[in-house]
Amino acid sequence: MADGPTSSALGERVRQLRIARGLTQTKLGFGRFSKEYVSQIERGRVRPNEAALEWLADRLEVPRRFLETGISSAEHERLAGLIARAEAAIAARELDEALATLGRLDETGMDLEPDLELRALLAQATARSELGQIEQALTLLEGARDLVDVDSFTDVDRANVLFHIGQCRYRLSSVPTATALFTEALELMRNSEAVDDRLRSRILRWRSRCYRRQSDWEAARSDVEAALELSERLGDGEALAHGYFQASIIAERKGQWVLARSYAERAKALYEEQEDRLYVGRLLNNLGGLTFLLGDPERAAELLKEACAAALEVGSKPDAAQAVSSLAQVHLRTGHAELAEEQAQQALTLLDGRVDFLDEQGNAQLVLGRALLERGKLEQSEQALAAADAAFEQLSSR
Secondary structure (H helix, E strand, C coil), X not given: CCXXXXXXXXXXXXXXXXXXXXXXXXXXXXXXXXXXXXXXXHCCCCCCCHHHHHHHHHHHCCCHHHHHHCCCHHXXXXXXXXXXXXXXXXXXXXHHHHHHHHHHHHHHCCCCCHHHHHHHHHHHHHHHHHCCCHHXXXXXXXXXXXXXXXXXXXXXXXXXXXXHHHXXXXXXXXXXXXXXXXXXXXXXXXXCCCCCHHHHHHHHHHHHHHHHHCCCHHHHHHHHHHHHXXXXXXXXXXXXXXXXXXXXXXXXXXXXXXXXXXXXHXXXXXXXXXXXXXXXXXXXXXXXXXXXXXXXXXXXXXXXXXXXXXXXXXXXXXXXXXXXXXXXHHHHHXXXXXXXXXXXXXXXXXXXXXXXXXXXXXXXXXXXXXXXXXXXXXXXXXXXXXXXHHXXXXXXXX
């Protein structure tokens, strides 16, 4: 995206508009500003405050937006439309299309207004994060953090940026840092006059993930329950589905398998209402694991194959890898070590280069190591188990 508007660019617009209107610097000042002050503005030496900008825009017969950015109302709508299309593409998980659309903003050569600049930065960061380009996303988000550090933005805007940074830190397995960022974001929102309960719900769900990774099950449960309460009040089906999904994972880790399956089935039904095929696939993966734990390996394998097919249908290799890895575990535990080895290798191939999926890489290496051990391939097994240990070490996970 282009840099923010500069004093020199604004000054040049003031000069051009003044000449076009047939005004001298003295006449433009019209008793309010001296000729010398107008000259300083035009040369980019000073930047007028908000009241002065409003007054100058009125004198020059242009909207203040145009004076600040050089963008007309029609151009503003066009740029806003591009960003909206990119945001819609991200919602549909058409990430490359979203980045291509945002790239057209640079081609215009126009300065974006701060609110549009923030939306564009967050959209690009989200797309890159989902593609596994976490460091690039963080660079964009640091720019967004600097952008919102002015009075024209609210604490909710600042909390939103912290939330996105926290997501990236979580994906890089910097769990304590992510937890602190989510907590700081919630504190900002608590003290803000503006209200955004959807954002609050999202932050609570992501902080719950952090607490899960730290095995703080009570804190994880508390955050999910608070998120579910907000989502119920908003009537937000998608947020409710995400909340039940998280609740299912927590119940599973606590050994409450029947309760976990109940939550997962509720989440799956809500995702089906939203026609969200990706998350339906993710729920099929979790239901497959729960079904295995509840003693039905054949049905579990069917569900996991459905999960893999759903992930491949929407083009998500990481989700397909997780389903294949889960299927490998089922085959390993039911005495099919050769098939488990093959599927664990397939999962690792699908996860190649994804630093944001170290946990799944560790799980797949662990299954691979055990499968190789079952087949008497001791040296290869040792290598796979060492790779699993290295991945879990990075996650600070047992």
